[in-house]
Amino acid sequence: MDQFVVSLLNGCIYGLLLFMVSAGLTLIFGMMGVLNFAHASFYMLGAYFAFTLQPYTGFMGALLLAPVLVGVLGVVVERFFLRRVHQHGHAHELLLTFGLSFIIGELVKLFYGNYPVEYRVPASLDFAAFRIGELNYPFYRMLMGGVAIAMFVMIFLLLTRTRVGIVVRSAIYRPRMAEALGHNVPLVFMGVFGAGAALAGLAGAVAGAFYTTNPNMALELGVMVFVVVVVGGLGSLEGAMLSSLLIGLVTSFAVGIDRSLVDLLALVGLGGWAQGVGGLFTLKLSSLAATLPFALMLLVLLLRPSGLMGDKT
Amino acid sequence: MTRGLGGAAARGIALPGLVAALAGLALLLALPVLLSASLLNAAIQMLIAALFACAFNLLCGQGGMLSFGHSAYFGVGVFATVHAMNALAGQGLLPTPLLPVVGALAGMVFGAIAGWFATQRTGTYFAMITLALAELVHALAPHIKGVFGGESGVSAMRMPAWGFSFGEGRHLYYMTLFWVLLALLLLYGYTRTPLGRLTLGLRENSHRLRFLGYNTHLLAVLVFTVSSMFSGLAGGLQAVNNELGNYVVFDANLSSSVVLNSYIGGVNMFLGPALGAALMTFFGLAVSDLTRSWLLYQGILFVVVMLFMPTGLAGLAQTWALARRRCGAQRLLPLVGAWLVALALLSLGTVFAIELLQQLFSTDYRAGVQAGAPWPAVRQFGRSWAPGAVTTWLVPLVLLATGTPLARWAGQRWAAALDADQGQDAPR
Numbered sequence: 007m008d009q010f011v012v013s014l015l016n017g018c019i020y021g022l023l024l025f026m027v028s029a030g031l032t033l034i035f036g037m038m039g040v041l042n043f044a045h046a047s048f049y050m051l052g053a054y055f056a057f058t059l060q061p062y063t064g065f066m067g068a069l070l071l072a073p074v075l076v077g078v079l080g081v082v083v084e085r086f087f088l089r090r091v092h093q094h095g096h097a098h099e100l101l102l103t104f105g106l107s108f109i110i111g112e113l114v115k116l117f118y119g120n121y122p123v124e125y126r127v128p129a130s131l132d133f134a135a136f137r138i139g140e141l142n143y144p145f146y147r148m149l150m151g152g153v154a155i156a157m158f159v160m161i162f163l164l165l166t167r168t169r170v171g172i173v174v175r176s177a178i179y180r181p182r183m184a185e186a187l188g189h190n191v192p193l194v195f196m197g198v199f200g201a202g203a204a205l206a207g208l209a210g211a212v213a214g215a216f217y218t219t220n221p222n223m224a225l226e227l228g229v230m231v232f233v234v235v236v237v238g239g240l241g242s243l244e245g246a247m248l249s250s251l252l253i254g255l256v257t258s259f260a261v262g263i264d265r266s267l268v269d270l271l272a273l274v275g276l277g278g279w280a281q282g283v284g285g286l287f288t289l290k291l292s293s294l295a296a297t298l299p300f301a302l303m304l305l306v307l308l309l310r311p312s313g314l315m316g317d318k319t
Numbered sequence: 320m321t322r323g324l325g326g327a328a329a330r331g332i333a334l335p336g337l338v339a340a341l342a343g344l345a346l347l348l349a350l351p352v353l354l355s356a357s358l359l360n361a362a363i364q365m366l367i368a369a370l371f372a373c374a375f376n377l378l379c380g381q382g383g384m385l386s387f388g389h390s391a392y393f394g395v396g397v398f399a400t401v402h403a404m405n406a407l408a409g410q411g412l413l414p415t416p417l418l419p420v421v422g423a424l425a426g427m428v429f430g431a432i433a434g435w436f437a438t439q440r441t442g443t444y445f446a447m448i449t450l451a452l453a454e455l456v457h458a459l460a461p462h463i464k465g466v467f468g469g470e471s472g473v474s475a476m477r478m479p480a481w482g483f484s485f486g487e488g489r490h491l492y493y494m495t496l497f498w499v500l501l502a503l504l505l506l507y508g509y510t511r512t513p514l515g516r517l518t519l520g521l522r523e524n525s526h527r528l529r530f531l532g533y534n535t536h537l538l539a540v541l542v543f544t545v546s547s548m549f550s551g552l553a554g555g556l557q558a559v560n561n562e563l564g565n566y567v568v569f570d571a572n573l574s575s576s577v578v579l580n581s582y583i584g585g586v587n588m589f590l591g592p593a594l595g596a597a598l599m600t601f602f603g604l605a606v607s608d609l610t611r612s613w614l615l616y617q618g619i620l621f622v623v624v625m626l627f628m629p630t631g632l633a634g635l636a637q638t639w640a641l642a643r644r645r646c647g648a649q650r651l652l653p654l655v656g657a658w659l660v661a662l663a664l665l666s667l668g669t670v671f672a673i674e675l676l677q678q679l680f681s682t683d684y685r686a687g688v689q690a691g692a693p694w695p696a697v698r699q700f701g702r703s704w705a706p707g708a709v710t711t712w713l714v715p716l717v718l719l720a721t722g723t724p725l726a727r728w729a730g731q732r733w734a735a736a737l738d739a740d741q742g743q744d745a746p747r
Binding site for chain 1: 383385387436439440442443444446447448450451452454455458459462571575578579582612614615617618619621622625626629673676677680681682
C-alpha cells in the first residue's frame with residue numbers, strides 16, 4: 007500500500023514535469039504550426055545553465071536566472087533562425103530546429119564533457135517532507151510538483167484572464183485577423199516562443215538537480231514529450247496535461263511491477279511454454295518501463311489517431 | 320520544391336549525363352586498384368551510407384514524409400543478416416554475396432508493420448511517430464539478449480562463396496558496389512513507375528490524390544515499405560562487411576546523420592542525398608583523428624545549408640546554371656570568387672574557435688590548470704597559443720568579422736545582378 011502511494015506520487019510528479027515541457031511545445035505548435043525539435047534542448051540548457059550559475063548566485067538565484075537566459079536564447083532562435091526559413095514551409099522549420107538541437111547537444115558535450123555533471127539538490131532542500139509508512143518522501147519532489155502546478159495555474163490565468171492572453175489566443179486562432187486588427191503578431195510569436203523556451207528551461211533547472219544532468223537528457227525527455235503530445239493531441243493543453251499524467255503514472259507503476267508475460271500466461275496454463283520461448287515473454291515489466299509509453303502511443307494511434315483530446319487530423 | 324527529378328525523367332537522360340555516369344562507373348570500378356586497403360574500407364562505408372541516404376530520400380524527399388527514426392530499419396537489416404550468416408551452424412542461410420537480401424526482406428517486413436502505424440498520421444505527427452518507434456526498438460533491444468546480443472553484440476563469419484574468399488577488401492568492395500548500384504538503379508527506376516509518380520503526388524497534394532480515388536494510406540505504407548527495404552539492404556551490406564551486429568546501430572545518431580547528410584546533399588535531386596552521405600562519411604572518417612567535434616561541424620553545416628541554400632549542395636549546381644544563363648559567367652565569376660574567399664574565412668574562423676574551445680574545456684587540459692597560475696598554452700595549427708593572450712582570440716574574431724560582411728556583400732551583389740537582368744527583360 008505504501009509502495010502504491012509512493013508510486014502514485016512519483017508518477018504524478020514525473021507527469022507534471024513532462025507537462026512543464028510539453029506545454030510550451032504544444033503552445034508553440036498551436037500558434038505557429040512549428041514543431042520545435044529543439045524544445046527538449048532548451049530543457050537541457052536550463053539544467054546546464056543553472057548548474058553553471060549555482061556557485062555564483064546560489065540555487066534559488068540559478069533557478070530564476072537560468073530560465074531567463076534560456077528564454078532569451080529562444081527569442082534569438084525565433085528571430086534570427088526560424089523567421090528566416092519561414093517562407094520555405096513547416097518541414098523546413100522542423101528540420102532547422104532539428105539541426106539546432108543537434109548543435110546544442112554537441113556544444114554541451116564540448117563545454118561540459120560527455121558525462122553527467124555534479125548538479126545536485128542543495129543540502130538545505132534535501133530533506134524528507136513526510137513519511138509514508140517506512141518510506142521518507144523527499145521534499146524536493148514536492149517542490150517540483152509545486153512548481154509545475156504553479157506554472158500551469160499561471161499560464162491558465164494569463165491566457166484566460168488578461169489582455170495579453172486574449173491577444174495570444176486570437177493570434178493562435180486567426181493570426182491574419184489579429185494582425186489586421188493592429189496587433190503585432192510576429193512579436194507575439196517571438197514572445198510565445200521565448201516564454202515556451204523559458205518554461206522548458208525552468209523545468210530543466212528544477213528537474214536536472216533531481217535527475218541526472220547529462221548531454222543525453224534532451225533526447226530522452228524529448229522523445230517522451232513527443233509521445234505525450236501525440237497521445238494528448240497536438241495543440242491541446244488539456245490533452246497534454248492528461249497524457250503527461252497518464253504516461254507519468256504508467257512508467258512509475260511499471261517500475262514497481264516485477265512480473266513478466268510468463269506469469270500472465272501461467273494463469274491460463276501456458277507458463278511453461280512461454281518460459282521455453284524466452285525473449286520478450288520472460289522480460290520483467292519493470293525493465294520494460296521505458297518502452298511502455300511507446301506502446302501506449304501505438305495503441306492510441308490504432309484506436310484514436312487524433313489523440314485523446316485532439317480534434318485535428 | 321523544384322521538380323528537377325520529374326523534369327529529368329520526362330526529358331530522358333541527356334547525353335552529357337550519360338557520359339558522366341559512365342565515367343563515374345569506370346572510376347568506381349577502378350577504385351580497388353587506386354586505393355589502399357584502409358581507403359577502400361572507407362569507400363565501402365561511403366557506398367553503404369549513400370544507399371541508406373537514397374533509401375531515406377525516397378520516403379523523405381520524394382514522398383514528403385520526414386522520418387527521424389530510419390536507423391531502426393537499417394538496424395533490423397543488420398541483425399537479420401548477422402543471424403542469417405550464423406544460421407545452419409555458421410554455414411550461412413545463403414551464399415555470402417546474397418546475404419544482404421535477407422536484410423532487405425527483414426527491413427521490408429518490419430517497415431511494412433511500422434509504416435502501417437506511422438502513416439496513420441502525416442506531416443509533423445509522422446516525424447514524431449517514426450522517432451518514437453525507433454526509440455521503442457532502441458529501448459527494447461538491450462533487454463532481448465537472445466536476438467541482439469546485449470553489450471557485446473552478435474558476431475558472425477563470412478564464408479567463402481563462388482570462388483571468392485571475401486577475406487580481402489577487393490571482394491567486399493565489388494560485392495558492395497554491385498548491390499549499391501543495383502539498388503540505386505532500382506530506386507531510380509521506381510521514380511519512373513506509376514507508383515513513383517504517385518509518391519511525388521503524395522508529397523505535393525495528398526488530399527487531391529484521395530479525391531482521385533487513390534488509397535493514400537496504403538500508398539504511404541507502400542512507399543514506407545520500399546524505403547525501409549532498401550534501408551535494410553544497406554544494413555545487410557554493413558553486417559556482411561563488419562561481421563558484427565550491435566544494438567548501438569539503433570542509436571539516434573544514425574537516424575539523425577542520415578537526415579543531416581541527405582539535406583546537406585540536397586533532397587530534390589535523385590543523387591543529392593547519396594552525394595551528401597558519401598561526402599560527409601568521407602570527411603567524418605578523414606577528420607576523426609584530427610578533431611573530436613566532427614558532429615558539431617556536421618550540425619553547423621546542416622544549419623547553414625538549411626538557412627542559406629535550402630536546395631543543398633546538389634542544388635548549387637542548378638542555381639549556378641540558372642544564374643549563368645541569365646547574367647553570363649563574366650559578371651558572376653568575381654562574385655563567386657569573393658563568396659569562396661568569405662566561405663574560407665568563415666570556416667577557418669569557426670574551426671579555430673571550436674578547436675580552441677574544445678581543447679580548453681577538455682578534461683586533460685582542466686586537470687593541468689593550477690589555481691593562480693596562468694593557463695598553459697595549447698598547440699593548434701602547428702604553433703602554440705596562450706589562452707590569456709588577446710591575439711589568440713583576435714584570430715577567430717578577425718576571420719569571422721571579415722568573412723561575414725564579404726559574404727553578405729557577395730550575396731547582395733548576386734541578387735542585384737539577377738534583379739538588374741530581370742529589369743532588362745521586363746520591357747520586352
